[in-house]
Amino acid sequence: MIKIGGIKRTTVLLTLLTVVMFGFGYALVPLYDVFCEVTGLNGKTARIYGKEASKLVVDKERFVTIQFDSNINGNLAWKLKADQKFLKANPGKFYVATYTVENMINEEIVGQAIPSVTPQIASLYLKKAECFCFKSQVLKPGEKKKLTVRFEIDKDIPKDVESLTLSYTFFRALKDKKRVS
């Protein structure tokens, strides 16, 4: 019993399903980003804007230790160093930390810093007002530069987080023309 119409219909439906699933693969990308943002996975740091910043209350009782870490990705001839090893911060108060970056070769390079926080849960509560990672950095041959990040630790940070690490990795920026892939 061959159902010719049925064959056509099944084929069309299944082809449609194939296309939908291809789309689903791509939909996983924004889904993943939203998921990471909500849960703080991925260590991507949060931001704080003017309005919220003006309403902060400082918690003088509590200290959270922030350790600073720096890395350079494989194909970038830069040197990056945190100017302070660590900092004890009261939640609700703004702090400034600085890094020194230096271009080690005779060539202008564009770099991009990517932040990461561990433990991951803490990344939701480390909020930045200003950061050198918000835009890419251009260094002339041999140039040395001070970089700053201004942030606060949110007062709702879980009690068991007594210390956290803020780490930056510099990559050669995608828009750097001479970037080798």
Next chain:
Amino acid sequence: MSTKAHADHDHHDHKPTGIKRWLFSTNHKDIGTMYLVFSLIMFFIGGSMAMIIRAELFQPGLQFVDPQFYNSMVTVHALVMIFGAIMPAGVGLANWMIPIMIGAPDMALPRMNNMSFWIMPFAFALLLGTFFMEGGAPAGGWTMYPPLVLQTGKAFPFLIFAVHFLGISSIMGAINIIATVFNMRAPGMTLMRLPLFVWTWVITAFLLIASMPVLAGAVTMLLTDKYFGTSFFNAAGGGDPVLFQHIFWFFGHPEVYILILPAFGIISQIIPTFARKPLFGYASMVYATASIAILSFFVWAHHMFTVGLPINGELFFMYATMLIAVPTGVKVFNWVATMWKGAMTFETPMLFALAFVILFTIGGFSGLMLGITPVDFQYHDTYFVVAHFHYVLLTGAVFALMASAYYWLPKWTGHMYDEKLAKIHFWLSAIFANVLFFPQHFLGLAGMPRRIPDYSVQFADFNMVSSLGGFAYGISQLLFVYIVIKCVLGGKKATGQVWEGARGLEWTLSSPPPYHSFTKSPKVTKALMDY
């Protein structure tokens, strides 16, 4: 539609001859045969790569190949075996058997069938051609994790397009199978009378359609990351390499069931035949297969326990993974219960099926161990994982394919194969596959990492044993080729029934079946399956 055309003129059993018969074939049996021969060739190509791997690992130190080439051996071996040997063998069996099991004259979409086959040699030409390119063949592992895979040389786009073509081919095959089973069953062949091989293939086909496009998406993202400046997986541009692993394994775990479900179907055909009893718990087999398939989309991160998942994620994926063991257990139970008090005989297909039940279960157990999050931190990326997936894939999927070949060869060729040689082939395979892979459990537990051409000396003894087992297993497979050729060329005439205990429409046809199978739809009754 061409199926109709077929049905109209198939009284005269005419067929094209020579090369044209194969190039332009729309006949399900010819295409099935081409798939099977192709997969056997790929089995030997992939097998030769395994021989090189085992030769290099025979002793510590670097003896034969440089590490880069070793890595491309590991990578291409896996791709060839998965996409070239096991999957096409399954599709070949489906092509040959499904129409004659459900009483249809041919597949629903014969022209697409021809195309889906001929894409395959083309795709593998792309993949294997990379060995002759600057930078060599892909060496970043079959899992193609970025950023490593992005360092692939000229071979990179060829790898991606080969994967695309293989995906397209298998999706076309899957659509064809579902269209055939849903629309071309003989009267009386209700869904719950379908032979289990047909059921497992329908479910496999849905898995293929749902998962292969996701892989296609993932590799397309790799391609645009490398050449078009996107940053899906590039941290410098705000992407995340771990995202690739999520997408890949969302495909990857269903993929392992794509490899094993048809094997479950085969075993469910063979055991009743040689136990001379109907399959125990037919309905529960169907539901178990379907639940395995659905669950397989919710366990992917058990391949990623060590990437830094949150604790709740680790727990969810651990429990979900454990859950799959339940329907799998139902299946094993049903196979054993089918044999219980059966009048069993031990022809070669049955021997392979029995070995499958035992050895696949061992692979399932090591899988359970790997599924326990805290211990996987130790086992991950060691030889324990290699042992696990070879138990489920070689002594699992490949043994089932061997069983099916012996089971259906008489039906395909009209001749009985040489039972004595086949038994020798079975024992050599069963013994040496274990010599090959069992020691790898110990190596893994002791901490030997996978995908490394050299190792520290305390691993030397087990590696030597494993390599010896590997060479012996590899050589024994030549015997299989000899047996198949001998059977094709001649031998005792096979009856239509072939096996005393075999039940189902395919055994009502002559051996070999006529070029066009069921010219008139047979009537299917319950008695057809009775003992």
